[in-house]
Amino acid sequence: MSKLTSLTIAEARDGLSKGEFTALDLTESHIKAIDAGRGLNAFITETPELALEKAKESDARRRAGTVGALEGIPLGIKDLFCTKGVRTTAASHILDTFIPQYESTVSANLANAGSVSMGKLNLDEFAMGSANITSYFGPVINPWKRRSDPSVQLVPGGSSGGSAAAVAAGLVMGATGTDTGGSIRQPASFCGIVGIKPTYGRCSRWGIVAFASSLDQAGPMARTVRDCAIMLGSMVGHDPKDSTSAPVAVPNFESALTGDIRGLKVGIPKEYRPDGLSPEIQAVWDRGVAWLKDAGATPVEISLPATKYALATYYIIAPAECSSNLARYDGVRFGLRVEGKSLDEMYANTRAEGFGAEVKRRILIGTYVLSHGYYDAYYIKAQKVRRLIADDFANAFKTVDVILTPTAPSAAFALGEKIDDPVTMWLNDIFTIPTSMAGLPGLSLPAGLDGEGLPLGLQVIGRPFDEETVLKVAEVMEKASGFSTRPKGV
Amino acid sequence: MSLDKSAVRTIADLARIRVPEDDLDHLAGELSNILTFIEQLSAVDTDGVAPMTSVAAVGLPMRADVVNDGGIAEAVLANAPDKAEGFFSVPKVVE
Numbered sequence: 037m038s039k040l041t042s043l044t045i046a047e048a049r050d051g052l053s054k055g056e057f058t059a060l061d062l063t064e065s066h067i068k069a070i071d072a073g074r075g076l077n078a079f080i081t082e083t084p085e086l087a088l089e090k091a092k093e094s095d096a097r098r099r100a101g102t103v104g105a106l107e108g109i110p111l112g113i114k115d116l117f118c119t120k121g122v123r124t125t126a127a128s129h130i131l132d133t134f135i136p137q138y139e140s141t142v143s144a145n146l147a148n149a150g151s152v153s154m155g156k157l158n159l160d161e162f163a164m165g166s167a168n169i170t171s172y173f174g175p176v177i178n179p180w181k182r183r184s185d186p187s188v189q190l191v192p193g194g195s196s197g198g199s200a201a202a203v204a205a206g207l208v209m210g211a212t213g214t215d216t217g218g219s220i221r222q223p224a225s226f227c228g229i230v231g232i233k234p235t236y237g238r239c240s241r242w243g244i245v246a247f248a249s250s251l252d253q254a255g256p257m258a259r260t261v262r263d264c265a266i267m268l269g270s271m272v273g274h275d276p277k278d279s280t281s282a283p284v285a286v287p288n289f290e291s292a293l294t295g296d297i298r299g300l301k302v303g304i305p306k307e308y309r310p311d312g313l314s315p316e317i318q319a320v321w322d323r324g325v326a327w328l329k330d331a332g333a334t335p336v337e338i339s340l341p342a343t344k345y346a347l348a349t350y351y352i353i354a355p356a357e358c359s360s361n362l363a364r365y366d367g368v369r370f371g372l373r374v375e376g377k378s379l380d381e382m383y384a385n386t387r388a389e390g391f392g393a394e395v396k397r398r399i400l401i402g403t404y405v406l407s408h409g410y411y412d413a414y415y416i417k418a419q420k421v422r423r424l425i426a427d428d429f430a431n432a433f434k435t436v437d438v439i440l441t442p443t444a445p446s447a448a449f450a451l452g453e454k455i456d457d458p459v460t461m462w463l464n465d466i467f468t469i470p471t472s473m474a475g476l477p478g479l480s481l482p483a484g485l486d487g488e489g490l491p492l493g494l495q496v497i498g499r500p501f502d503e504e505t506v507l508k509v510a511e512v513m514e515k516a517s518g519f520s521t522r523p524k525g526v
Numbered sequence: 527m528s529l530d531k532s533a534v535r536t537i538a539d540l541a542r543i544r545v546p547e548d549d550l551d552h553l554a555g556e557l558s559n560i561l562t563f564i565e566q567l568s569a570v571d572t573d574g575v576a577p578m579t580s581v582a583a584v585g586l587p588m589r590a591d592v593v594n595d596g597g598i599a600e601a602v603l604a605n606a607p608d609k610a611e612g613f614f615s616v617p618k619v620v621e
Contacts, residue, residue, distance in 0.1 A: 137601035236581045250580050276589065280582045348564045359541060366542070368614050373607035379619050380542065388544035396543055400534070400553070401560055403541040414564070419577035421570050426578060459563050475581025500581075 040065040041206040042522075045109050045263040048209060052098070052108050059098070059108025063091035063152050066110040070154060070207045076177045078202040080115045081123050082155040090152045097150065104150030105270050112208035114199050115156035116163055117143045117254070118243040126245040127161045127171035130365045130372045130390025140243025141275045142212060142254045149270035154208050158198030161392045162362065163219055163247045166464040168197025169451065170394045178227060178448050179205040179523035183489040186524075190448040190490070193223030193464075199257050200227035205526050210258035210267050214244060216251045217350050218444075218468030221480035224257055225443035225493025228482040228521065230264050230510070231257040235501045236475035237282035240275030248357035249280075251350075251472050261481060261511040265289035268503065284501055292504035293511045298332030300509065303436035305340045308467060316486045317442045324440055324483055324494045327516035328509070338432045338439065342424040346470040347462060349425065352405050352418035353473075358395075359402025365390060426474040433499050438509050441467050443480040443493035467495060477503045481510050482519045491521070528558040 040062055043051065051057055067084045087110065094108040118124045118136035125131045139147075147153065160170040168176040168191060176197040178190040192201040196213030200223035203211050213220035215233035224231030232255045239254040246252060256267035269289045275281040304325060309318070325335050367373035367386030374389045376382035391399070405414035432439065444464055454461050471478040477500075480493040494513065498506035529537075531550040534557060538545040545553060599612055608615045 134605055137598075137604050276587070279586055280580065282582065283587075342570070345567055345570055348566050351560065352564050352567070363542075367607060368616055369602075370605035371607070376617065379617050381544075382617050383542040384539075384544040387542055391543070397553075397556060397560075399541050399543065400537050400557060404529075404537050404557070404561075405564075407537070407540060413568075416577050417567050417570075417572060418564075419579060420572035420575040421567055423575050423578035424570070424572070426581065459559060473581075 041069045043209070044260050045106070045209045045258060045266050046260070048109055053103070059091040059094040059152060060088070062108060063087050063110050066154055066208060069205070073205050073207050076179060076201050076205055077174050078158055078176055078198040078205070078207060079112070079155050080125055080127065080158050080173045080198070083122060083153065086122070087152050087154050094150050094152060104148065105266065106146060107150030109151045109209050110154050111146060111151045112155060112157045112199060112202045112211040113143050113153050114159055114196055114212050114214060116159060116214055116245045117212060118245070119143055119153070119156065122156065124156065124245070125172070126163070127159045127173055128390065128392070128395070129172045130386070132172065132372070134370055136243070138243060141240035141277065142244065142271050145273065146212070146270055151270070157202055157211055160195035160197065161395050162245065162358070163195040163214055163216060164358070164394050164398055165194040166218070166222060166461055167191040167454070168194040168223070170392055172392060175451055176201050177451070179526055180228065180448060180490050181524060189451045191226065191451055193226035193444070193448065195219040196223050196231070196257060200224055200229060200231070203227070203229045203257050203259060204523055206522070210256055210263055212254055212271070213257045214252055214254050215472065216248050216354060217472050218465035220255045220257060221468045221478055221493070221495055222444045222464055224480040225482070225491065226448040228491030228519070228523070229257055229259055230261050230479065230481045231255060232264050232268060232479040232503065232506065233472070233477065234268060234272065234503050235282070235477045237280055238272045238501070238503070240273070240278040240281045242275055242277040246361040248354040249361060250357060251354060261507055261514050262290060262293060264479070265293060265507050282501070287504055289504060289507055292508050294508060295512060295515070297328065297509055297512050300333040300438065300505070301436040302328050302333050302335050302509070303338035303432050303439040304335050305338050305343065305439060305441060307340050307343045308441045314446060317445060317492060320484045320492045321440070321442050321494065324513055327513050328440065330516065331512045333509070336436050338436060340428040340432060340470065342421065342428050343470045345421050346425050346473055347466055349418045349421045349473060350469045351401070351462060352414050353422060355398040355402035356406050356415050357402070359399045359406065362395070362399055422473050425470055429474045429476060437505055439497040441495045441497065443467060443495040447486045447488065447490035447492055471495070471497050476500060477506050479506050479510050481514055483513065483517050484519065485521065529554050529561065
């Protein structure tokens with residue numbers, strides 16, 4: 037990283053306001069970093085010319101005295117957010133020529149705050165995956181390497197793998213992610229950065245390509261807790277165009293970072309210590325508890341008994357919603373069309389060629405669990421268990437203020453590992469899915485390195501719409517951890 | 527629950543995804559594994575539990591019944607794979 041690409045968003049904000057450098061300087065150094073980091077395959081579409089134009093506009097605004105919360109900050113946008121006039125693919129062949137005629141609310145909010153988009157970031161196809169290996173545009177490579185064998189290419193996690201890799205490698209200062217079952221938090225953990233999935237309803241889903249609408253939620257990914265707080269403040273807000281967007285006031289997330297967590301109660305769920313949990317993950321978790329105790333918080337053992345059913349529940353509800361949402365890709369109104377002799381054959385040919393294997397698998401499972409005769413046994417049953425999972429959290433939050441767990445059961449694994457059985461791959465999200473089922477805010481922060489020198493994340497879960505406490509606790513842990521390692525060569 | 531080839535063919539037809547005959551066996555195996563995994567839910571006692579359709583605690587918001595959009599046919603059609611005379615066009619559906 038050059039000097040400018042290693043700055044945090046907060047540091048860049050200060051440097052810009054003191055006139056130490058311009059938005060154009062920042063954008064130019066990030067364009068160079070993107071050129072040098074192309075081997076990571078983090079971007080699907082780079083927009084350097086547009087970025088330079090926006091950076092010049094930002095500098096002009098600053099000279100005129102109008103400064104947004106993210107004025108001049110280079111960001112990346114996950115290629116699931118529709119961007120007006122800029123191709124938006126969802127990493128799928130079925131959308132690989134799609135040029136939105138409108139802008140998603142979240143990306144519009146970020147642009148209105150003065151940020152500069154460097155382009156569209158790679159992801160798992162339709163955000164379905166945990167390793168960023170299902171993208172039509174090829175896998176993303178994690179900038180971190182194993183100490184024992186740096187030649188092994190590791191996955192960045194998924195689905196927001198391009199976002200996580202780009203932030204970790206200094207190609208952008210922050211990025212948008214989306215999280216349905218862990219797609220912000222697990223890649224943040226694998227790439228040694230911070231990511232928060234806010235409460236369901238905090239960010240508008242309008243203009244985000246839908247996967248599972250009752251779970252999808254956008255959030256920021258950046259290198260520090262403070263940077264996530266700054267970005268989050270510009271992303272959220274009530275949007276009448278999304279009927280599930282919450283009409284709640286937007287707090288100043290950054291001012292919640294007081295460093296004072298004395299007296300807070302931190303729940304430690306006993307069900308998250310399954311047999312066979314890696315000793316390294318356990319150690320990092322114990323260390324996290326110790327940091328919080330040192331800062332004056334009290335750990336409390338809690339029980340979330342229905343949590344063990346979360347993964348199975350998720351893999352009914354998410355595919356059901358996916359099969360319904362993805363019915364729109366029919367080759368008629370937008371995207372790929374593969375001709376057929378009849379309308380039905382055209383649909384079937386288009387969807388066979390346009391979707392990848394994991395997406396098809398989920399559509400088929402979803403179609404099955406929603407079909408006549410199975411709807412009650414699978415879908416309604418899963419919705420009932422979902423309530424039990426959500427009730428567990430609600431009960432726990434009667435006594436605790438936040439919950440601390442590992443983010444993922446392992447560090448980043450190698451490209452090509454864990455691909456034989458879809459269910460094994462899904463286990464990556466075992467610690468993040470319960471939070472998603474309950475719609476709660478969850479943040480992952482890097483808490484240490486494993487024996488191979490790879491980052492391990494911890495997850496802080498909060499009450500609905502209490503991102504402030506989540507961020508406050510995370511910032512205390514971030515300071516205690518002293519985690520400032522960047523991937524080698526960055 | 528284990529799915530056979532013909533069940534997978536039916537599901538694929540419902541989902542409007544063409545699946546080559548040669549892939550049906552493999553897919554039946556994969557989908558059956560997934561169904562076996564999710565069937566652990568049958569062990570959970572959910573008597574008297576209301577299904578949870580949304581975590582959003584708010585009801586669906588109402589708005590005035592007025593036209594607030596429109597007149598953008600060109601934008602609507604901009605990404606159409608095939609269009610004619612301001613309409614989407616599809617293969618012939620009426621003989």
